[in-house]
Amino acid sequence: PSQLEQFRPEYHFSPAKGWMNDPNGLIYIDGEYHLFFQHYPDTTVWGPMHWGHAVSKDLINWEELPIAIYPDSLGYIFSGSAVYDEANSSGLGTTENPPFVAIYTYHDMAGEKSGAGDYQKQAIAYSLDKGRTWIKFEGNPVLPNQGIKDFRDPKVSQVIQANGQRLWVMTLAVKDRIQFYGSPNLKEWSLLGEFGQEIGAHGGVWECPDLLPFTAPDGSQKWVLLVSINPGGPQKGSATQYFIGTFENGKFTPDDTMIRWLDYGPDNYAGVTWSNLPKEQNRTLFIGWMSNWLYAQVVPTSTWRSATTLPRELSLFDVDGTLLLKSSPAKELASLRSASFEGSHEETNLPSQAVEILAEVDNPETFSITFSNELGEEVTVSKEMGLVSVDRSNAGKSDFHEDFAALHSAPMSWEAKEIRIFLDGSSIEVFVNEGELVMTSLLFPNSPWKKVKVNGDLDQIQIFQLKKP
Ligand code: FRU
Numbered sequence: 506p507s508q509l510e511q512f513r514p515e516y517h518f519s520p521a522k523g524w525m526n527d528p529n530g531l532i533y534i535d536g537e538y539h540l541f542f543q544h545y546p547d548t549t550v551w552g553p554m555h556w557g558h559a560v561s562k563d564l565i566n567w568e569e570l571p572i573a574i575y576p577d578s579l580g581y582i583f584s585g586s587a588v589y590d591e592a593n594s595s596g597l598g599t600t601e602n603p604p605f606v607a608i609y610t611y612h613d614m615a616g617e618k619s620g621a622g623d624y625q626k627q628a629i630a631y632s633l634d635k636g637r638t639w640i641k642f643e644g645n646p647v648l649p650n651q652g653i654k655d656f657r658d659p660k661v662s663q664v665i666q667a668n669g670q671r672l673w674v675m676t677l678a679v680k681d682r683i684q685f686y687g688s689p690n691l692k693e694w695s696l697l698g699e700f701g702q703e704i705g706a707h708g709g710v711w712e713c714p715d716l717l718p719f720t721a722p723d724g725s726q727k728w729v730l731l732v733s734i735n736p737g738g739p740q741k742g743s744a745t746q747y748f749i750g751t752f753e754n755g756k757f758t759p760d761d762t763m764i765r766w767l768d769y770g771p772d773n774y775a776g777v778t779w780s781n782l783p784k785e786q787n788r789t790l791f792i793g794w795m796s797n798w799l800y801a802q803v804v805p806t807s808t809w810r811s812a813t814t815l816p817r818e819l820s821l822f823d824v825d826g827t828l829l830l831k832s833s834p835a836k837e838l839a840s841l842r843s844a845s846f847e848g849s850h851e852e853t854n855l856p857s858q859a860v861e862i863l864a865e866v867d868n869p870e871t872f873s874i875t876f877s878n879e880l881g882e883e884v885t886v887s888k889e890m891g892l893v894s895v896d897r898s899n900a901g902k903s904d905f906h907e908d909f910a911a912l913h914s915a916p917m918s919w920e921a922k923e924i925r926i927f928l929d930g931s932s933i934e935v936f937v938n939e940g941e942l943v944m945t946s947l948l949f950p951n952s953p954w955k956k957v958k959v960n961g962d963l964d965q966i967q968i969f970q971l972k973k974p
Pocket residue numbers: 526527543554583584610657658712713775
């Protein structure tokens with residue numbers, strides 16, 4: 506690849522040019538997965554936010570489309586979500602051609618500078634042509650602000666209430682907590698409940714929430730509330746925590762006070778899930794922004810900045826009576842596998858920079874896998890003394906931020922049986938036991954990884970060369 510394209514991922518979505526942060530408006534409809542994203546096309550740092558747009562039929566092959574929503578006199582277009590208003594409850598389409606409705610935050614820069622406390626407001630836009638073009642609702646904002654500085658990132662879903670009626674529920678990040686609003690028509694919203702004041706991690710502001718129903722392994726119905734937080738993550742900077750509990754009449758009640766993290770690596774932030782997935786598939790599909798606000802704007806890419814994580818399927822699992830969220834690589838990823846090779850305890854050559862490694866663990870307590878290049882740079886994934894670690898302290902470029910070169914660890918008290926690792930142009934994603942523990946990290950080696958070596962009690966490892974989608 507040309508020098509300009511160094512570090513460009515092959516099978517993760519990255520914008521053709523310019524800056525990207527959070528995934529927005531994730532919606533599946535008519536065989537297409539839509540990915541909108543926080544985007545500033547003119548430079549590779551954060552700026553006036555647009556919603557960029559890409560579509561995929563399989564979560565792997567992404568086609569970038571023209572920008573979907575542009576900033577205007579009300580402000581920048583911050584993060585939000587999209588729903589399919591099939592019954593045309595908003596009246597913004599027709600019953601024959603129901604609207605897609607995007608719900609986003611307006612961020613008024615002038616208001617912020619002038620010291621006003623109400624510069625973030627919720628607004629809607631709609632599309633009648635499968636998300637290609639968007640019309641802003643003339644009655645915006647639909648949810649004004651009563652003077653709270655951080656008031657953003659609406660995630661809307663349809664909730665069936667106890668009486669069988671459908672209600673649009675907006676989960677909103679409000680400073681250091683979450684508020685839930687309800688609406689019959691996406692245009693008028695009223696406060697239902699609030700959560701989070703004295704629970705969870707509070708090292709930073711709460712952002713980009715998502716509220717998800719799940720069936721637990723014992724068959725009980727649970728709700729999971731994802732809450733991104735910046736800073737205050739377990740590896741410094743930004744990260745996503747989650748709560749497990751019940752959601753009734755607009756009130757979220759957690760089962761316990763435990764702090765849980767979705768991904769123990771430093772580089773998975775602001776992730777949310779797709780709306781309108783086919784019910785019969787019963788899947789919850791997630792994608793995150795593969796970066797960290799700590800250094801996102803200075804990582805050494807040239808014409809673009811940032812990519813998404815791999816798409817992941819979320820589910821609940823149980824460890825000794827504690828429920829946790831599992832993030833499994835989406836099954837569609839298997840279609841990327843081409844040639845496969847057996848690895849050994851000697852060093853084995855890697856066929857390309859885009860590979861997947863699958864290893865069965867013999868002795869669940871001690872093993873390590875090291876990827877290296879001819880420059881002596883390396884990254885090691887290991888488990889020892891109940892900690893899973895990814896060590897990128899000598900993994901290539903790191904002088905852009907003092908906290909980048911580091912060893913990151915995560916507690917894992919239960920057995921590791923299988924390790925799946927995905928490497929791409931500038932990342933490593935580690936899934937232990939199909940995602941019971943996940944660590945996502947950016948890496949900027951000065952030359953691609955050439956070799957893999959395993960130590961300790963790992964059975965045969967398999968190496969898959971991954972196709973360029
Ligand atoms: C999270 C975030 C959101 C906000 C957006 C602005 O990364 O800070 O809270 O809407 O990015 O780009």
